[in-house]
Amino acid sequence: MSDEWFSSKKEEFMRWLYDENRRRGLSRAVSSYTAARDYALSCLPHLEKTRKEVRKIKESAVEQMDELRKIASERITESHGNAYFARDADEARKIFLELVGNGKTVVKSKSLVTEEIHLNEALQRNGNRVFETDLGEFIIQIRGEKPTHIINPSVHVPKEEVAETFSKLVGREVKPDIPELVGVAREYLRDKFCKADVGITGANVVAASTGTLFIIENEGNARFVSNAPPVHICITGIEKIVPTLEDAFKVVQVLPPYATGILMSAYVSMITSPSRTADIEKTLVYGAHGPKELHVIFLDNGRSRMLRDPIMKEALYCLRCGGCMYECPVYRVLGGSFGHNYFGGIGIIWSAFTAGEEKVAAAIDACTKCGRCKEVCPLEIDVPKMIECLKSRLVEKGYLADKHRIIKENIMKRGNPFGE
């Protein structure tokens, strides 16, 4: 086997390792996150109990993923929405292209799943204009980069570079003053929300028994995206479904402190049906002030395979708070290069199932298996165990770094890794 799989990742690592701007951006984010998270947790002592309950909820929910998906889909359909099931990324893109068509203006709020299925590229190829509206996603979209953190996708871009990017965008000098930068994005995106034909969001959790989607956010953009355009399409992984609203509310409590170090997010939208009214003669009409159409796509794309894998199914419990990334000693220096479409240790597992094991064959060799991610994870997911197992499978397929092969040969010949 050629060592391209290893050398290309190594080059990417080196670009991150010695890019002072990216490292500065990351280290600012790490220190403000950890301080805020510690404070938030100190204010919410009961969360210790809640996060353990959420672990139990997820343990049982993923076992009935398929059943819950059917219940949620039925409820959504009963409430005049449309539910779809996409087995893989290709099926999901086809559903999107049929629903969106071409020549449309699309606004999006942050969704990792749309990243997973490469949705933006597909929509644009079909002649649609796509605007990311989450500030971080917006920044990297106009910079033509890839996200580097699941909650804070532009975590690696310091304010000075954001100012440069925005100056080019609006054709005037914008100062590296953070409130001013936020103002520029607000002004630029404001009319896009109302003029858009379609709004696309993900969902943080879904309650099966009512078919309710929960979208948790702070900026308020997801509210606009899911409310202003006439059509709302939501895509989410089937592992996000829990049985009841009560279960979903528990997840909603755990996410914000671990994701961004706040007690509760500014906005939690619960969406169960398209907008409707019966105010005139009790006649039900869809599309009052909100969207006339609601489409919900449930995506598998490797998740059922994960469930059938006794070691890896624990990865399905991940709520995507991203807390483990800020806490990962390796992510702190490698940022978005440490992973593939998802990042950090748990992201390596998710990338392996959703994009292919070979995509993380080299990145996994940068994990020290230190186990810190497991300690800071609200669900105590045993990432190091999964990493060791995946690494072992990759070695069986021939993905063994030269240095590690030499170490083995030395041990076999001389009884020690140095060959001395």
Added chain:
Amino acid sequence: MPQKVLYWKGCMSRFRTRSIADSIERLLNLLNVDYTTLGEDEGCCGSVLYRTGQTADALLVSKRTLERLSSLGVKEVVTGCPGCFRTMSLDYANFFRNVPFKVRHISQFLFDMRDELRDHLRPMKAKVVYHDPCHLGRHMGVYEEPRALIKMIPEVDLLEFKYNRNKALCCGSGGGVRSAFPEVSLEVAKSTLLELPEGTEIVVTACPFCKYNFVEGNNKKVEVIDLPELILRACGG
């Protein structure tokens, strides 16, 4: 050799951090411990093979080592390497039936001999911080014995990293990262050392891999030593 303790040095202390092995042997002698080593024939516990995903080879190597130690009649192993400690206790128990010996990390062994050790310790005026090695702390749950030993040294001031014990940061050398991506490993060591508490004079760790990496990544004017080295120094060695 049935009654003797086997001091298992581990490859790092045999070839890269010899002063750790020397310190441990001098401490064992000081405490009149009846011990032995396997010298040049020690071989490999299998840890680095397990951690780099070479499971089939790891099983082969560790099975051979287990059989060798069993046939020598070893009942008790002491090691200064948390990688060997974890592998010979957890992985061996996980993969093989009948592991006839118990394994202790040197910090546990010295802690269990604290009464004998106490008389030898002389005052040492120093501000030290203890770094929890991942294999010793998070993976084996040994957090307090090393701290207790450090605190036994009169006049030593034990500081803590902001994130310690199960939340401790990593030295960057574990899991085969040091060999696969040495630059990454070094940057992790440097970034962990940035969090040193103010006034730290000595960073004490209890793992040859951590020591080796911290010495390389040491961009501050602090000393990096391993726990047995610190204890030996306090004993006037």
